[in-house]
Amino acid sequence: MEENVPHKRSEFNKGTWTGEEDRKLAEVIAVQGARRWKTIANIAGLNRCGKSCRLRWMNYLRPNIKRGNITDQEEDLILRLHKLLGNRWSLIAGRLPGRTDNEIKNYWNSHLSKKVNQNEKQCGASARQGCKAQKRLAENAKEQVREENTSAGCEDSNMGFDVDEFFDFSNEEWVSRFLQV
DNA sequence: AACAACCTCAACCGCATCAGA
DNA sequence: GTCTGATGCGGTTGAGGTTGT
Numbered sequence: 001m002e003e004n005v006p007h008k009r010s011e012f013n014k015g016t017w018t019g020e021e022d023r024k025l026a027e028v029i030a031v032q033g034a035r036r037w038k039t040i041a042n043i044a045g046l047n048r049c050g051k052s053c054r055l056r057w058m059n060y061l062r063p064n065i066k067r068g069n070i071t072d073q074e075e076d077l078i079l080r081l082h083k084l085l086g087n088r089w090s091l092i093a094g095r096l097p098g099r100t101d102n103e104i105k106n107y108w109n110s111h112l113s114k115k116v117n118q119n120e121k122q123c124g125a126s127a128r129q130g131c132k133a134q135k136r137l138a139e140n141a142k143e144q145v146r147e148e149n150t151s152a153g154c155e156d157s158n159m160g161f162d163v164d165e166f167f168d169f170s171n172e173e174w175v176s177r178f179l180q181v
Numbered sequence: 182a183a184c185a186a187c188c189t190c191a192a193c194c195g196c197a198t199c200a201g202a
Numbered sequence: 203g204t205c206t207g208a209t210g211c212g213g214t215t216g217a218g219g220t221t222g223t
Contacts, residue, residue, distance in 0.1 A: 016191070016217085038208075054209075055192065090211060105212075106190050 013047040017056055021046055025053055026061050034062075059100045066098035070107055078104060079112060 013021075021044075028044040034057055037050030046053065059065070070078075074096055081092045089101035089108075096104065 014193075036208080049193095050208075051194090051210095052192075058210095059191075087212065101211075102191080109213095110189055 012049045012052070014052075017060075021048070022056070022061055025056060029057060029061075055102075059102050064098050065100065067103075070099075074099070075112070078108065079116070082108065082112070 024044040024046060025040070028040050032040055032043065034054075037054045039050075041048050041050050041053045044053075048056075077096060078092060081095060085091050087105075089105045093099050093101040093104050
């Protein structure tokens with residue numbers, strides 16, 4: 001049907017990965033490491049773009065990936081983090097070992113967004129404003145930390161610190177307190 | 182049993198940022 | 203300082219599965 005249409009887009013395979021493709025990709029990454037995805041795709045003989053290979057590895061083939069069965073604790077943490085950070089899926093995923101940003105994003109869109117919408121309807125407009133204010137507050141706080149970090153970091157390396165470390169949610173009490181503000 | 186409507190999630194796309202030449 | 207390719211991120215799509223009628 002489309003054989004005579006020389007679309008640049010049809011250059012690569014698309015769609016679901018086969019077991020064979022997964023195996024080839026994992027083999028090459030074991031040797032080359034998870035970088036230079038274009039090269040990896042070539043070496044593996046996969047007719048896939050580098051992006052596609054990276055995504056496949058990050059979301060499925062990487063070791064220590066947890067799949068399915070998001071626990072109540074994880075769900076609660078996602079809700080809290082989302083309240084705090086918004087749609088920063090990679091940041092949220094970073095706080096949930098073994099979970100990927102894509103999985104969390106999907107879980108949010110299919111499960112949690114509905115829950116949140118229902119809750120918001122119950123809480124009413126005032127609560128919504130509160131949520132927005134919290135989000136703004138968090139964004140401002142983080143931005144401020146970043147700015148301070150950059151400017152201070154230039155002059156005094158002791159002052160420099162990782163923003164992600166600063167926002168370490170492993171201490172849930174901190175998050176609770178922050179959300180109460 | 183057949184079909185439609187809905188849901189889930191793997192994968193793609195476009196854009197922004199980073200890093201090296 | 204600029205260019206270019208690589209990487210990362212979030213939004214979106216669509217195929218396949220499930221549920222309802």
